[in-house]
Amino acid sequence: MKIAVLGTGMVGTTIGSKLVELGHEVMIGSRTATNEKAVEFANSNGKIASAGTFADAANFGEIIFNCTKGEISIDVLKLAGNGIDGKIIVDIANPLDFSQGMPPCLIPALSNTNSLGEEIQKNFPRTRVVKTLNTMWCGLMVNPAMIGNGDHINYISGNDAEAKATVKTLLNDFGWKNENILDLGDITNARGTEATLPIWLRVWGATNNGAFNFKIIS
């Protein structure tokens, strides 16, 4: 499959490399086609990896991963242009606000009674937004078996059942077992998964270990 990854940070390159490993053609998108980290990603991931602008990547991909910082995600998707229309946006970003010190809080306008996932869906109604993977360190996103036999939780939410089913298949390819993927319902449930960050950050701070995740015990 042709997949666009928007964002050249640790999340974007981790997701991109895993997709390449799975045999997908990946174009990583950034503000400029010559972005250093994007070019490095393309050079180190073989022929099926490439780099381009956000618009290049959006036009290229059949599915689009949003791996940008939450505070710029809407702007980035505007830069991506019409290429995103009709496509699935897998939204992994979180609306973190670093302006109030550490640990970051959530961007007030994008939390509690709203969420980044919803805001993307509202701004780009011709896309199908699926929120997932945003509640953990990126190393675990693509390798859940790294801890606890892979038995810990990954949430998925979105308004389009078919889009969620497609993303679920990709998650299975990442190593996620169906019983550990909890479908919360529509995209408003991103309010819940994005609100995991405040406790995630504090557990990380207290344990000095980011390679953890939550498991639901019942």
Place this chain on the structure above:
Amino acid sequence: MKIAVLGTGMVGTTIGSKLVELGHEVMIGSRTATNEKAVEFANSNGKIASAGTFADAANFGEIIFNCTKGEISIDVLKLAGNGIDGKIIVDIANPLDFSQGMPPCLIPALSNTNSLGEEIQKNFPRTRVVKTLNTMWCGLMVNPAMIGNGDHINYISGNDAEAKATVKTLLNDFGWKNENILDLGDITNARGTEATLPIWLRVWGATNNGAFNFKIIS
């Protein structure tokens, strides 16, 4: 020990009954000494249980459990008066806002860059606030072994190490193993634990089971 439980809802009566079972003298506090649920609690829990006003209970207790609704907690503690001075307040409440529909969001002024736990500590600086147990259904608070051999997480936070140690002993008596009580640090960490509610509520909604809790896998 003499313990005050403020609040006559399910959380207050569950905590109160457990404390009585453990041999503590418990006075449950409400707006009026003749509150029906408080009197029922006192009548059904033997001689060491009693009912009174918030002020009666605060004067009686060496430790005070706040089991009121988050939206009224500050007002209730004002009604409790000087009896709370110098004492530990175990704050189990959450700042839920039901005015925007279901599931509730968090009260904006008491979340993200603030928390109910902090707000109580700020308003009543002569008390020692310890936030704990607020991330789960009350049945599990006093009986963690009900699920997963009791191996799931309970957070504790507060500014006073001695107060946290005292509360930890009570948590042990409730059935919590030390390795499952994670000290996050000072009371600002209540921002994290109270922010667990948005995802807790959605997992509950998706699974129709409130008798669950999170476990940290690493």
